[in-house]
Amino acid sequence: MRATVMYGAGDVRVEHVPDPQIKESTDALVVVTRAAICGSDLWPFKGMPPSETGRRMGHEFIGIVEAVGKDVHKIKVGDLVAAPFAWSDGTCEFCQVGLHTSCLHGGWWGGAELDGGQGEAVRVPQADGTLYPLPVGRDHALMPSLLTLTDVMATGHHAAVTAKVAPGKIAAVVGGGAVGLCGVIAAKRLGAEQIIFLDRHAERIALAQSFGATDIVSERGEAAVERVLALTNGLGAHSVLECVGYEESTRTALSIARPGGAVGRVGVPQDETMPVAMPTFFRNVTISGGPAPARAYMDALLPDVLEGRIEPGKVFDFSGPLDCVPEGYRAMNARTAIKAIIEF
């Protein structure tokens, strides 16, 4: 089959790889029908050291189950399934409390050992716990929005949940990538009264406003902090969604949380330490977040997609077949595209 392999910074290729096969009795084989390129795929695209063997890419996909191991009972051949960006058994101590990204028998797609989502097929470990059957046909019109449940919409939701967004509160979203845009959707869905969106790109701002952003802050650094304070009677936001992961964005996010407020961090941190330790301590700011348990959120988010209350699929502004994956990486890295969907 053909799949996406990253060989180093800027060097991503679509090439022939071994066909996946059932290895464990709890595996399923999924033929991919839709996949996406994630903002987090850009981290290796920007800085991965050269590799002889390469690294398989992609962790957001939907597909049709082609085969299952003998211990797979919930997932059936022929099911259309969504795969969250981490696989998990669904039964361990952490899965039981909805923290599937810490599954004791789980893990992450791609790398050197496992298939990634940006390929024609995937061996799925822990199929019963991982895969989520979708009650629609393979080319349903809502497919882009359904695909966002595997990562970006779930991640934006996780930012909002861990930032304690609630009815009547002021939310601020730092970062206008697909996750930040989904964070706006999530903040509105959870009842935020004011949603401040921090980004400077016109098309992202327009999309954020269509999703429910009430105020736009295009300044950066200290000027952004001052602007948010001005928009919140000098108090700051109750809930801040950090959707980037850089030192500067984290500093901004932590600086605009009001006393007693909360910051949900979902941008993968690019630094070892966290800034603003002293001020956030004295303001009693809760600092939370992490990798979203997308599998846990599907029950809550799927009906909102199917019934049209949210439309996160609007974040896709680049589409093409598998051959277009390298172009999709380049477009997202150059910020000429927000997010790419791959159609098989």
Ligand SMILES: [Zn+2]
């Ligand atoms: Zn588990």
